[in-house]
Amino acid sequence: MRSRGRGTSVFGVVGELLITAGVVVLLYVVWQLWVGDAIQGAQNNAAGAELSQEWDSLPVPEPTPVEEEAEAAAPVIADEPSDGELFGVMRIPRFGEDYAVPMAGGVSRAVTLDPIGIGHYPGTPMPGDIGNVALAAHRTTYGAPFNRIAELQLGDAIVIETSDGWYTYRFRTLEYVTPSQVDVLDAVPQLSATPDGERYLTMTSCSPMFSLAERIVAYSVFDSFQPRADGPPAALEGTA
């Protein structure tokens, strides 16, 4: 080959560059579909587990003596976190027993959604409070915390762990909406005019996957609160 002169070798190099570019594009697809989310998903889960352990090591107040057996503990309502401030860890047994994604204030991609995981819509209530707790996270890329949101089934536990305890919600239903349908974030989803004193949780993500066209919305209702001192709720049994 070398003896055939400069022209051939230039074409040879160009050819090799093109082949290399093709391989890199294929690698990008592999990364986008499988590897990237696995890497950041594992990082997210590790960060969440670490946060959880950190809270475990904090001194906890004595378990409140139960005066009436039937009465469940009133949920502690935390202050709203600032942009990018960690406040919770989301655990969803349906998404795997090691699923533990950090949650922070705000829903901007740069501060919260890309680097941390799940974001809390500013101005919506905090977990356990009356009204609609609204959260957002990626469904693809950046660890894809809500990757399997469409697999949720009626009654699935959605648990938010904070330094105060565990807030368990139960999944009810999915909905697909346009990106501008803000009333899914209302105190009562889509029924802003009729506050009913109930506690809801709304998770939004993109739909279809890898698209900007629509949003997928998962609604859940509040089930119970378990203070830190009482240990993890039964809904999390068998998870890490």
Place this chain on the structure above:
Amino acid sequence: MMYAALWRILPGPWWVRVLILVVLLTAVLYGLFVFAFPYISEIVNPQEVTIE
């Protein structure tokens, strides 16, 4: 060409060259997966998940 030249430049017996190439390849893959692709993905495939 390019890759043939790379093979010639590398020192040592063939198995040392293969070893060096494997290390190089791993480094390139790491760079792509951890730095290059996340950066590119923001440009070619914007993901919006919020309702506003």
